[in-house]
Amino acid sequence: MLSRARRERGRETWRRFRRHRQAILGLALIVLLTGTALLAPALAPYDPDAQTDIVATRYQAPSVSHPMGTDRFGRDIFSRTLYGARISLSIGFLAILIAITLGTAIGAIAGFFGGRLDTVLMRGVDLLLSFPRLVLLVVLVALFEPSIALVTLVLGLTGWMGVSRIVRGQVLTVREMEFVTAARVLGFGRTRILARHVLPNVLTPVIVAATLGIGNTILAEAALSFLGLGVQPPTASWGNMVASGRDAMLDAWWITTFPGLAIVFTVMAFNLVGDGLRDALDPRRVA
Amino acid sequence: MIRYTVRRLLEAVPILIGIVTLIFLLLHLAPGDPATAYFNPNVSPEIIDRMRENLGLDRPLHEQYLRWLRSFFTGDFGYSFSQHRPVADVIRDALPNTLLLSAVSLVLIFVVGCAVGAVQAVRQYSALDNVTTFVSLFVYSMPGFWLGLMLILAFSSPAMPEFLRLPISGVTSIDYEFMGPIERIVDRVRHLVLPSFALGIASAAGVARYMRGSLLEVIGQDYIRTARAKGLSERRVILKHALRNALIPIVSLLGLYLPLLFGGSVVIEVVFSWPGMGRALYNAILARDYPVVMAASFLFGVLVLGANLLADLSYAVIDPRIRTD
C-alpha cells in the first residue's frame, strides 16, 4: 500500500523534473561525463602517463594530434582529462556517500530518539562545525600521505555535519506524523519504524544536498591540490591538473583551462540537477 | 530568550575546550615539531634539541596540554614558535585583515546576490534571467584559485588600460604612509576589490539562486495577489511587500556563510598575498606552531558559535512564529 503511493509519487516527481529544461540539461551532462569516465580507456587517444621526448613534446598548443595540447611533460591533456574524470567523479561520489551515510545515521538517531542522545550528538556536530576545516584537512594529510583514499575520506568526514542537521530537522517533523503514530500503535519496533517508515520520507532534502555537495567536493579537491595536499602526481585528477598548470597560465593556458572547464561544467551540471530535484521533490515550491 | 542565550553560552564552553583539546591531540599526532622546521645540513642537531628545550617541547604531553589550557583561561596565548612574537600580536595583526575582507565580501555577496536574484525572479524566464543564471552558475563552479589568478593576470596585464588597473596583492600600497586620509581610504578600497570579488562571487551566485527561489515563492502567495488586486503598482508590491518577506530565509544563510569567511580563505589569501588569519593559520600548521594554531582555532570557534547564536536569535526576532525551544 505504501509502496504503490511511493511509486506514484516517484512518477509525479519525474514529471515535474522533466519540465525543468535546465535540470534535464544538467542530467544529460552528468550522464555524458560518467559515460566518458567509464569509457576513458577506450576513448583516450593516448596513455595518460605516456611521455616520449619531453623537451620536444611539452607545452604544445591544441592541435589536431593533441586537441587539448600537451602539459609540461608532453603528456596529452585530452587523455588525462578523460582519465581525470574517473578520479574527480569518484572522489565526488564517494565522499558524498560517506557524508550522507554518516550524516543521515547521526541526524536520524539524534532526531528520532531525542533526549540526552540528541543533545550530545548535536553538540558534537556543533563542535565539528566550529572547527576550522583547514586544520583538520592539513593535519590529517600530514599524518598520512595525500592519496585518493585519504582525500575522499577527509572530504567525506568533514562534510556530514550539515546533512545531519537537515536530517534531524526532517525526522523531528516526520516523527509526529500520523503514519508513524500508527506504526507505533501497531507495535513495530522503534528501530524498524526509524528505518522503514521515517527515513524514506526524510531523504528528499538529503538527496538535494548530496547532489549539490558533489559539486562542492570536486571544488574542494581542486583547492587541496592548490595547497599541494590533494591527489598526487602522476595520477591525474582535474583538481591537480588545474593546480599544476597555474604558473603556465600566461604561456600554456590550455593546461589549466581544459580541466578547469571540465570542473566548471560538471559542477554546473550537478547544481542544475540539484535545483531541479529540489523543485520537483517539494510540491509546495513554485518552479 | 535570556535563558536560551545563557544556556547556549554555557554549552559553548565544553565545545571550545573540546576544540582546543582535539587540535592539541591532532597536532601532536602529526609527525614533526617546530624545531624540525630548522632542519638544515648546516645546523647541528644539538641546536635543534636546544630549541626544543627552550620551547618546552621535551616536557611530557599532559604537562604541555595543561600549561596551554591554563594560559587560555588567563588570556595569555603564549608566543608563536615561528614568528617569535606573542600569539596575541599575531592575531591582532591578522584578524582585522580577515574581518575586513570578510565584511566586504559579505556585503558583496548579499547586495549583489539579492539584487541579481530579485531581478531574476521578477524577469523570470527572460533572456536576462537565463544569461545571468548561466554566468553566475559558471562563476560559482570555478575553482577559487583559478578565478583569482585569472583576475590577477587580467588586471595587471600591460594590455589593460591604465585607469582600469587594480592592485593585485597586499592590503595597502608601498607608499601608503605618505598618503593623505582620503587617498588612504581609496587605496584600501582598491586593494579590496579583486580579493573580495574572488572570495565572494561564488557565494553571491549561490545567494542569488536562493533569493530568486525565495522571492518567486513569496510572489506566488495570496497576500501578494491581494496587494496587486488592491491596485498597488508592481514596483511597490515587490519592493514593499515581497522583498521583505523573501529576505527572511536569506538571513539564515548568513549563519551558514560566516564560518567560511571568519576562517579566512587560505587559497584567496595566498593568491592575493592577503595577510589574514587563513594564511597565518595555514603557515602555523605547516610549521607546527602549536600556540598559534590553538589560539586561532579557539578564536574561530568563538566566532562561529557566537555568529550562530546571533543568527538564531535574530531569526527568532524577525519571525515571531519561531519558538526558541
Place this chain on the structure above:
Amino acid sequence: MRWPRYSSVMAAALVAGACAGEPPVEEPDPAAVPAAERYGGTAVVAGLGEIQTMNAFFSRDYMTDQFQAYVLFMTLLRYDDELQPEPYLARSWTVGPDSNEVVFELRDDVYWHDGTPTTAYDVAFTFDRVKDPAVPYPNRSSFDAWESAEVLGPHKVRFTLRPHADLLHGWTALPIMPRHILEGTPPEDLATHPFGTSEPVGNGPFRFVEHLPGDRWIFEANPDFPAELGGRPYLDRLVYRVVPNETTLFAELRSGGVDMYVRVAPVFVDRIEADPDLRLVAYPFPNYSFIAWNSRRPFFESASVRRALTMAIDRSEIVEVVRHGLATPAAGPVGAWHWAYDSARRPLAHAPDSAAAILESAGWRDADGDGVRERDGVRFSFDISTNESRERASIAELVQRYLAQVGVEARPRIREHQSVIADVTSPERRFDAFLLSWTQGLVLDERDQWACDRIGKPLQFTSYCNPELDAVMDSIPRATDRSAQEGLIRRYDTMLAADQPFTFLYVEKRADALRRRLQGASPDFRGELADVRSWWLFQP
C-alpha cells in the same frame, strides 16, 4: 621621494627635440647618470617566503640572513667575489703567529641607529651569546674553533681560538647585535624580544622603519653610514614584500609593483628574457638536489649499484624539464660556485645500458618477466619520498620513469614536508630513498652527513661509512691555506662522487628577475643584497 634631476633634464631635451622636429633622442643611458643624481626612490624586493625576525641569533633562511647582514646590520667582514674576506665593520685584523689568536680593529665611525656608538663590547657580547648553549644559534658550528673574547679597547677586541682553515668564515655571516639593548635579556628569552620583530635597531646602511607581518618590511637610508664605506645609500627606501604565490609575484614584477623577484620560478624565464623592461641574472648557487639512498636497505648497500641508479637517471633532462635549464648536473657535492670546483670533472654519464649491465652482474635479474628485477626473492622495489614542492614532485615522477626503464620500481611518495623530515631524521631511518634539496654553507663542513661516528645522529641519513673519507674531512679544516685545501676538497668530492651515497642530481643556478630601472644590482652567490648600497633607480 625625490626623483633624480636627470629626468627633468631629459624631459626638457625631449620637448626641445620634438618641437624642433628632430628625430627622437636615442635610449637614455644609465651609465651617463652621474652619482650625485642617483639618489632617491623606493626599491621593492619580493620573494615567496616571509622574513620573520631581525634577531640574528635565530635567523634561519637565506633572505632573512641577507637583510640582516647587508641591510640593517653590519658584519665584521664580508666576502669579495673570490670568497676572500675583506674589511667591513672591522677595519683590519691581525692573526697571531700560531694562528691561535686574532685581534680585530673596528671602525670608529659606526653608530647604532639610536645614536649609540658601535664598539668592541657589542662584538664581544654577540660572540658570548653565540657561544652560549642556551641560545640555539643555527650557525654556531662556524665558531667551534673560537674560544674566548677579550675587549682591549673601545674598538679593539682579541679572540683566542684553535688554528683552523677558513677561520674568519663565521664573521662574514654573523651580524653584530647591540649590547646596550639586548644584554639584560636572559638568553632563553632572546628569541621573543620585540627587538626582533617590531623594534630592531641596527647600524647598517639602512634603518628600520616598519614591519607589517605577513606583508612587508620597510627600511630607509641611514644618512650617518660611514662615508668611507660609501656613505648614505642611493635609495631612499628599501622594501621587502612577501608574495606567496609565483604567478602573482610574476604579475607584480611585470606591472612594476616589484623591482626584484628573488629566485624566479623557471617557467617564467622565457617571458622575462623577452620583456624589454626586465632582465634575468642567473648564477651558480650552493644548493643541490639529491636522492639519498638508505644504505641499510638491501638495494642500496653497494656503491656500484648506487652508481648504476645514478647512471640510469637522465639528469640533463631533469635539469631541462624541471628547471628549464637553470641548473647544472652535479658530479658530487662541490658545485661551480665553490673556488675549489674542478671544472674538468664530469658527472657520471647517462647510460641506462651500462646501468642495466651493472645491476645484472650484481645479481638483480628479472626472472619472472614482470619488468622488475629480483634477487634472492626480493624485488627491486622501493618508495622514494619527497615533500609537496611541485619541483620535487616532478623530479620524483621523472626518476620513476628512468628507473623503470632499467627494471627498478621506484614509487613516489609525496608527503608533507615535516613528515618527511621527521621520518628521515629518525634513528630508525624510516625511509628507503628520499629526494630533497638544500643549501650548503660557503665553507664545506659536511661531517654530520658522512662521518662514521655520526651514524645514528639525525643528519646521517644514508648510514654511509668510509674511514678514508673521514680522514679527508678531518684534514680539510686543519689545512691552513687554500692550496693545501684544494687538493683535499677535490679528493672529498671525488670520493663521494664515486660512492654515490647520494645520487647528486643537479646544482641550482639561481635566477633573479630585475626591472631595468633597478641599476647597480648584480646578484651573485653572496646574495642578491650584497651590493644593496650601490642600488639606484633609473627613471628616464
